[in-house]
Amino acid sequence: MNQAVILLSGGLDSSTLLHYVRKTLGCRTLHALTFRYGQKHAREIECAQWQAHALAVAEHQVLDLTVLGNLSAGVSALTDACLPVPDMAALRSDQRDQPPTYVPNRNMILLALAAAYAESKGITDVFYGAQIQDRYGYWDCTPEFLDRMNAVLVLNRRGAVRIHAPFIRMSKQEIVRIGQDLGVDYGRTWTCYRGMAKACGACPSCVERLGAFRRLDVSDPLDYETI
């Protein structure tokens, strides 16, 4: 594979994916896209910039998509300043099925934009970092979603762009193991839903990340508030 487009949030999964596409799949020319869609903080975006620079991607675009935050106003705790991100321990059982940090239809939007960019550049492969633990609450991180998105894109008569999600059947623990082998600096990835000086250690995203490192018996190089 000569060229690929990667959705790079700056989180653990997509940062590992960037290394995986370069080092494991041997892709020479990487194009990374990061979207500002109204997230409450920019910590993840700074990490995306650091990772893109570390891997000398050919082009890293940080793009304004605040329209997405506006369209889903009042719905997602990830983008709405009035909706707090709850601690994992405080989640009600229905919130574990559908987390309050869900952003409506986010992945179709981001992947559709990535496909437009790929098509414009004559690139046929787009990657995103869905993993198996996302499935519990995010319908747009499932193998069925991936297959059906590709079933739309294959209709493009100018030549289809294909979306790949190589981690879609892996746990975060397996992803961290891959990333360690590939030399990912996890101190330069941001997972916490909150944007404090240190990661909070208590939001659902931190709890999941810390669990992955713990199960591997590896220490997470990131600084946390509460551990």
Place this chain on the structure above:
Amino acid sequence: MNQAVILLSGGLDSSTLLHYVRKTLGCRTLHALTFRYGQKHAREIECAQWQAHALAVAEHQVLDLTVLGNLSAGVSALTDACLPVPDMAALRSDQRDQPPTYVPNRNMILLALAAAYAESKGITDVFYGAQIQDRYGYWDCTPEFLDRMNAVLVLNRRGAVRIHAPFIRMSKQEIVRIGQDLGVDYGRTWTCYRGMAKACGACPSCVERLGAFRRLDVSDPLDYETI
């Protein structure tokens, strides 16, 4: 149908669609979305605002999506200032298959955003104005595209948003006939790819529109430069 979201460009098809959803389908509460994605002129957007006001839509949002124009830089004559819009008569045969005004993956992007908005508002129906004459050059205006987009969206566990395109098997002539019955003011719709004081009458979009009115033996109320 109590509520619907309509992609309203301000062109002939989507303006007729707005009237159709209100008057023929009897939808009481309309939400219209118009996107600025780097089009060279705002004439269509002014018409969208006029039509939305005329039908007293509950909410009309004109949204910034210049990111789409940026991502597809150098590709589309609709959004790239360096690429001229050719006259219909000057199109090469390969341009008739794939018009230079094609914007990569535009409809998946706009519909994905409309679906996010609908989901956020608890609305289940989204409409867009694809018609049969678009099929020759726009893979994202076909019944197959529509079906497969809905096959993605039906996976949403929060309740599926469904996309409708009631004109997808109709010609522009049939749409104008419907619009005349519904009282659409076609002097307040903009079809021309160019943004001059009057419509040019020569670009592929004008030629198609004028042909529809001519075949109906009806005069187009819009002022044209060249006829």
